[in-house]
Amino acid sequence: MRMSNALIPTLRSTPAEAEIISHQLLLKAGFIRRGAAGIYTYMPLAYRVLKKIEGIIRGEMDNAGGQEVLLPIIQPAELWIESGRWQVYGDEMFRVKDRHNRDFCLGPTHEEIITDLVRGEVSSYRQLPLYLYQIQNKYRDERRPRFGLMRGREFIMKDLYSFDLNDENLDKSYKIMYKAYENIFTKCGLNFRPVEADSGAIGGSTTHEFMVLADSGEAEIVYCSSCDYAANTEIAACTPEKPKDSEELKEIQKVETPDQKTINEISDFLQISPSKCIKTLFFTADEEVIAILIRGDRTINEIKVQKIHPCNNLGLASEEEVQSITNSSPGFVGPVGLKNVKIYADLEVEHIINGVCGANEDGYHLINVNLNKDYKVECFADLRLIEEGELCPKCQESLNFARGIEVGQVFKLGTRYSEALNATYLDSNGKKQIIHMGCYGIGVSRTLAATVEQNNDENGIIWPKTIAPYQVIIIPVSVKDEEQVRLAEELYKQLQEKGVEVILDDRNERAGVKFKDADLIGIPVKITIGKKTAENNMIEYKLRTEPEFIEVNYEEVVQKTLAYLND
Numbered sequence: 278m279r280m281s282n283a284l285i286p287t288l289r290s291t292p293a294e295a296e297i298i299s300h301q302l303l304l305k306a307g308f309i310r311r312g313a314a315g316i317y318t319y320m321p322l323a324y325r326v327l328k329k330i331e332g333i334i335r336g337e338m339d340n341a342g343g344q345e346v347l348l349p350i351i352q353p354a355e356l357w358i359e360s361g362r363w364q365v366y367g368d369e370m371f372r373v374k375d376r377h378n379r380d381f382c383l384g385p386t387h388e389e390i391i392t393d394l395v396r397g398e399v400s401s402y403r404q405l406p407l408y409l410y411q412i413q414n415k416y417r418d419e420r421r422p423r424f425g426l427m428r429g430r431e432f433i434m435k436d437l438y439s440f441d442l443n444d445e446n447l448d449k450s451y452k453i454m455y456k457a458y459e460n461i462f463t464k465c466g467l468n469f470r471p472v473e474a475d476s477g478a479i480g481g482s483t484t485h486e487f488m489v490l491a492d493s494g495e496a497e498i499v500y501c502s503s504c505d506y507a508a509n510t511e512i513a514a515c516t517p518e519k520p521k522d523s524e525e526l527k528e529i530q531k532v533e534t535p536d537q538k539t540i541n542e543i544s545d546f547l548q549i550s551p552s553k554c555i556k557t558l559f560f561t562a563d564e565e566v567i568a569i570l571i572r573g574d575r576t577i578n579e580i581k582v583q584k585i586h587p588c589n590n591l592g593l594a595s596e597e598e599v600q601s602i603t604n605s606s607p608g609f610v611g612p613v614g615l616k617n618v619k620i621y622a623d624l625e626v627e628h629i630i631n632g633v634c635g636a637n638e639d640g641y642h643l644i645n646v647n648l649n650k651d652y653k654v655e656c657f658a659d660l661r662l663i664e665e666g667e668l669c670p671k672c673q674e675s676l677n678f679a680r681g682i683e684v685g686q687v688f689k690l691g692t693r694y695s696e697a698l699n700a701t702y703l704d705s706n707g708k709k710q711i712i713h714m715g716c717y718g719i720g721v722s723r724t725l726a727a728t729v730e731q732n733n734d735e736n737g738i739i740w741p742k743t744i745a746p747y748q749v750i751i752i753p754v755s756v757k758d759e760e761q762v763r764l765a766e767e768l769y770k771q772l773q774e775k776g777v778e779v780i781l782d783d784r785n786e787r788a789g790v791k792f793k794d795a796d797l798i799g800i801p802v803k804i805t806i807g808k809k810t811a812e813n814n815m816i817e818y819k820l821r822t823e824p825e826f827i828e829v830n831y832e833e834v835v836q837k838t839l840a841y842l843n844d
């Protein structure tokens with residue numbers, strides 16, 4: 278490819294709307310252009326990177342026994358009604374009607390479609406296990422699309438679905454895909470971690486997310502410094518802290534606490550540690566209201582609340598709802614005297630002796646509050662968000678906290694969809710059995726962006742050589758110097774003959790502009806042909822990962838390049 282023909286519209290300035298470095302650099306280096314909010318064009322360089330990432334993914338999926346298909350993007354509502362999910366997803370689902378006014382959606386995922394396909398084609402145990410996958414656009418009408426390709430409304434996903442005889446074989450498939458994912462993200466040159474994750478609305482049990490470590494990541498993860506424990510903080514298990522010394526139970530008392538609303542105000546006013554305060558939070562779970570108690574100095578974890586009280590829509594109750602239940606405002610609420618409200622308490626609340634909580638009366642709190650004597654709870658569970666400094670729930674060593682970009686997720690679905698859509702097989706005794714499923718997603722376009730998040734410097738992108746859009750860029754310093762042009766063209770030809778993906782910057786531009794562009798678009802090897810080449814056969818050989826160039830003899834360049842690219 279010659280730069281003079283290439284559509285690589287690099288920008289001098291950084292677009293203001295881009296907040297994170299990958300969004301800024303992908304725009305500035307001419308890799309993507311915005312079509313609408315969360316909708317992008319992949320320009321030629323980005324498309325080449327996508328094809329490489331997809332190539333690595335296909336290699337591992339095929340090696341794992343996957344068969345590639347291409348499923349419909351337009352999905353009939355009937356299947357989502359049959360699976361019970363048509364109503365579950367609200368505005369996030371792009372819905373369309375055809376000319377006969379029939380309902381469809383643009384595929385946000387493909388469990389229904391693939392299960393419908395398999396129920397029609399699989400009838401015997403001999404046909405299992407079966408792994409089908411696709412690499413295709415997905416559509417999710419994100420409320421706040423942002424960060425460029427990181428959170429788009431149209432994005433590329435690889436989704437594989439596994440079909441097995443039983444749970445035991447599903448477990449094997451899960452492990453095969455888990456290993457394949459480790460290979461994929463390693464080959465892409467990413468620093469990543471698989472973490473235990475929340476299976477969310479789709480149910481099922483075990484799931485792991487593959488997180489690319491980056492400070493701009495939306496997810497927060499913990500990983501142990503000494504064992505293999507790693508988890509999304511949404512589900513990271515917390516070890517309850519027990520009070521050091523025990524104390525005599527005292528009689529409950531109502532005390533006046535005018536305008537003392539927050540835990541810290543109460544703690545200061547009553548001279549009582551926040552860890553002895555009982556924080557009461559009210560949630561609406563579908564039509565019901567529930568109360569959650571946690572220690573005053575802790576943070577609620579709504580994903581864990583969802584786990585002990587499964588529902589479709591969980592959210593903090595409004596002030597009006599709190600008022601109607603407790604006759605008081607949020608700063609003065611507590612569990613004592615609560616009527617027909619299910620109360621769940623975090624594990625640490627069980628150890629609060631002579632605690633403090635709101636009196637369910639504005640301007641008053643209760644002190645010396647004790648479990649079972651003054652209030653009862655439905656059950657105790659781990660309901661809080663893990664905090665820095667806490668210990669590994671598996672080995673009690675210290676935990677590291679990091680932010681991550683979720684680039685993949687693997688799920689054990691079990692029979693969640695095969696039951697709903699009646700996807701069965703006849704076993705070796707002719708008995709009808711339900712197929713056991715798993716699903717395995719990779720955000721392909723998100724992986725491209727995450728790679729840039731992790732691989733950049735003040736000059737631009739630093740593509741790992743396995744997925745770079747081109748492997749080598751040749752820059753003749755002056756296209757007016759015939760000898761430099763001849764040497765550049767000759768090297769360009771030699772490298773191409775060896776199968777190297779090389780771009781020649783033949784533009785009639787100042788050398789400085791060419792160097793800046795080469796660094797910005799992040800090509801791994803930069804070869805500069807200048808006066809020194811014409812005079813004493815030396816070229817400047819610079820790796821994008823190295824701060825300085827080295828001088829290499831013109832004749833050695835091809836071998837040196839091949840050695841670098843193949844190592």
Ligand SMILES: O=C(C[C@@H]1CCCCN1)Cn1cnc2cc(Cl)c(F)cc2c1=O
Binds near residue numbers: 366371386387
């Ligand atoms: O997609 C998954 C699970 C796995 C992920 C890997 C590949 C196969 N699916 C979960 N999920 C996420 N957002 C969604 C958004 C909408 Cl609007 C929807 F209708 C459905 C879903 C939905 O089911």
Ligand SMILES: [Mg+2]
Binds near residue numbers: 475
């Ligand atoms: Mg998740």
Ligand SMILES: [Mg+2]
Binds near residue numbers: 486683686
């Ligand atoms: Mg996910």
